[in-house]
Amino acid sequence: METQLNQAIAQAALNAGARVNVTWRSMNGDLPDPVRVDATDAELRAMITEAVRTGSVPGIAADPRADFTDFVLDRFAPTAVRPYHLIAIRPKTPFGAP
Amino acid sequence: MKRVVIVGVGALGSHVAMFLRNIDAKLFAIDDDRVEQRNVTSQFHGKSGVGKLKVQALQQALDFFFRLRIDVSPNRLRDDNAEQLLGGASLVIDCVDNGATRRVIQSYVRRANIPCLHGALAADGSFGRAIWDEQFIVDDESNPGAATCENGEFLPFIAITAAQLALAANVYLKSGVRNGFQISPTRTIVV
Numbered sequence: 001m002e003t004q005l006n007q008a009i010a011q012a013a014l015n016a017g018a019r020v021n022v023t024w025r026s027m028n029g030d031l032p033d034p035v036r037v038d039a040t041d042a043e044l045r046a047m048i049t050e051a052v053r054t055g056s057v058p059g060i061a062a063d064p065r066a067d068f069t070d071f072v073l074d075r076f077a078p079t080a081v082r083p084y085h086l087i088a089i090r091p092k093t094p095f096g097a098p
Numbered sequence: 099m100k101r102v103v104i105v106g107v108g109a110l111g112s113h114v115a116m117f118l119r120n121i122d123a124k125l126f127a128i129d130d131d132r133v134e135q136r137n138v139t140s141q142f143h144g145k146s147g148v149g150k151l152k153v154q155a156l157q158q159a160l161d162f163f164f165r166l167r168i169d170v171s172p173n174r175l176r177d178d179n180a181e182q183l184l185g186g187a188s189l190v191i192d193c194v195d196n197g198a199t200r201r202v203i204q205s206y207v208r209r210a211n212i213p214c215l216h217g218a219l220a221a222d223g224s225f226g227r228a229i230w231d232e233q234f235i236v237d238d239e240s241n242p243g244a245a246t247c248e249n250g251e252f253l254p255f256i257a258i259t260a261a262q263l264a265l266a267a268n269v270y271l272k273s274g275v276r277n278g279f280q281i282s283p284t285r286t287i288v289v
Contacts, residue, residue, distance in 0.1 A: 021280070021287055023224070023225050023280075023282050025224065026224040026225075026282060026283045026284065027282070027284055028282040028284050028285040028287075029285075059284065059285070072235075072237060074233075074235075074280075074289070076233065076289050079288075081277060081288055082288050082289070086287075086289060088280055088287075088289070090220075090225055090227075090280060091220040091221075091222070091224060091225050092220065092221075092237040092238075093218035093219055093220050093225060093226065093227050093237050094195070094196070094197060094218070094221070094237045094238055095109075095195045095218065095219045095220070095221060
C-alpha cells in the first residue's frame, strides 16, 4: 500500500514537471512555468538564456547579455520537504575557505 | 559524544565553527593554512591571529570568547591520512577551497559511510551552497588561481552561507533530517 502511494506521488511529481530555479548576477527566481523533467541540458540552457535576456524570470532583471555557458545545471529529485522535481542553474562554487 | 569534523577553517569553516559552538558534539578542525592579513576581513580570525595556523587561531578565539575547547589538526587532508583525520566522525563538514581536497573528502566519506555536508561559494560572492554529499558534484575553478571573495564586501553573504551550513548540521545532528540549501543574496531554496 505504502509502495503504491509512493509510486503515485512520484508519478504525480513527474507529471507536474520540474520547477526551474535560476541564479544570475546575485539575483534568483523561477521560470514561470514548469518544464519537462527529461528536458535536455541544451534545451534548458537555451530556454533559461532566452527567459533571462527577455526579463521573463520574476526576481531577475532583464539582461540582454545573459550567458549561462559556464554555469552548472543541477537536477534534484523530489523530497519530503520539496515534493517536486527541481532543476537549478547556478554559477560554479569552487570555494569555501579562500 | 558525537564528533563533528570541519575541514577548512577559512571564510566558511571558521564561521561554521563559531555558529556550531552550542551543539552537543566535539568539534574537530583541520587546516594546514596560516592566517594572512587579507583573511581578517572575511574570516572569523582576528588581527591577533595573523601569522598563526588557522586551526590554532580558531582554537584560541573560541576558547577566549566562549570557553569552548575544540580539537585541531594542522595537516592537509590527503588520501593517506583521511582515515586518521576523518575516521569515526558523526558528521564531516567540507569547507575547503579546492576540488582536489573535496574529492579526497568525498571519496573517504562515501567509502566509510559518514554523513558529509559540503559548503561552497562562487568566486564573486554571488551564490553559496550547503549540500549533502549524495547531491554534491565537485566544481573546479574555471580559472585556477583567480581572486576569490577575499575582501570584506562579501562577509555578510559568507556569514549567511555559513549559518545555513550550521543550520543544516544542527538539524541533522538533532533529527537525522538532511536539508540542503542553495543560497543567493535575495533568496534561499531547499534542495
